[in-house]
Amino acid sequence: xxxxxxxxxxxxxxxxxxxxxxxxxxxxxxxxxxxxxxxxxxxxxxxxxxxxxxxxxxxxxxxxxxxxxxxxxxxxxxxxxxxxxxxxxxxxxxxxxxxxxxxxxxxxxxxxxxxxxxxxxxxxxxxxxxxxxxxxxxxxxxxxxxxxxxxxxxxxxxxxxxxxxxxxxxxxxxxxxxxxxxxxxxxxxxxxxxxxxxxxxxxxxxxxxxxxxxxxxxxxxxxxxxxxxxxxxxxxxxxxxxxxxxxxxxxxxxxxxxxxxxxxxxxxxxxxxxxxxxxxxxxxxxxxxxxx
Numbered sequence: 001x002x003x004x005x006x007x008x009x010x011x012x013x014x015x016x017x018x019x020x021x022x023x024x025x026x027x028x029x030x031x032x033x034x035x036x037x038x039x040x041x042x043x044x045x046x047x048x049x050x051x052x053x054x055x056x057x058x059x060x061x062x063x064x065x066x067x068x069x070x071x072x073x074x075x076x077x078x079x080x081x082x083x084x085x086x087x088x089x090x091x092x093x094x095x096x097x098x099x100x101x102x103x104x105x106x107x108x109x110x111x112x113x114x115x116x117x118x119x120x121x122x123x124x125x126x127x128x129x130x131x132x133x134x135x136x137x138x139x140x141x142x143x144x145x146x147x148x149x150x151x152x153x154x155x156x157x158x159x160x161x162x163x164x165x166x167x168x169x170x171x172x173x174x175x176x177x178x179x180x181x182x183x184x185x186x187x188x189x190x191x192x193x194x195x196x197x198x199x200x201x202x203x204x205x206x207x208x209x210x211x212x213x214x215x216x217x218x219x220x221x222x223x224x225x226x227x228x229x230x231x232x233x234x235x236x237x238x239x240x241x242x243x244x245x246x247x248x249x250x251x252x253x254x255x256x257x258x259x260x261x262x263x264x265x266x267x268x269x270x271x272x273x274x275x276x277x278x279x280x281x282x283x284x285x286x287x288x289x290x291x292x
């Protein structure tokens with residue numbers, strides 16, 4: 001290897017002085033256009049880090065003198081969409097929900113907006129498809145079994161004020177007693193079998209009806225059909241909020257259930273409350289308004 005530089009006779013280009021086995025390396029200069037492009041990228045990079053967010057810091061990044069951000073763009077788009085829909089939101093707040101479906105454009109807007117509200121605020125408990133989670137006592141919103149009523153005004157009230165919470169004075173409220181503190185184990189076992197028999201899951205036991213009438217009928221009705229004024233479920237159908245097995249019903253009767261739903265009016269606002277009520281009502285189990 002030699003470090004002696006010379007001019008290559010064939011090309012007229014100076015060598016770098018490096019030679020391997022007689023093969024010399026030419027010191028060919030870079031094209032001018034390439035150099036100017038390289039210098040331009042350096043200048044562009046300097047200007048960029050001055051104008052836009054660039055360097056990561058401990059708790060953020062340099063903001064740049066333009067103050068631009070992708071979040072700012074998104075916020076601007078959301079604000080623009082909000083302004084564009086302002087009239088529809090105002091109309092939604094002012095309309096009687098009982099006749100919302102008669103206004104096709106407004107109803108379509110409400111259902112579309114309500115779907116977004118549901119995904120962001122309700123799906124965590126009721127599931128992305130609104131089918132609920134039985135083991136945790138989150139109701140299926142697709143069927144036609146409603147504890148507090150399935151008319152759109154009923155649904156809006158439930159969303160607005162919630163259920164059994166201490167944050168809203170107007171929350172839906174009911175409380176099932178823990179019968180394990182009042183009845184003997186044998187009585188609870190008889191009552192469990194009787195309750196399951198109402199839905200055709202067991203044979204009616206001797207003494208079960210009397211126990212039911214004495215302890216359960218005041219809320220669930222003499223025939224177990226439920227009572228919406230106190231959120232008591234219908235015990236004669238195939239829909240069970242906490243499960244229908246012997247063990248699950250025993251747990252319910254022994255220790256009771258006390259599901260809580262927060263009020264959403266303050267967090268969502270009336271327009272979004274009405275929108276999500278319209279969405280839930282249209283999922284398949286919503287009931288027509290009384291008088292229609």
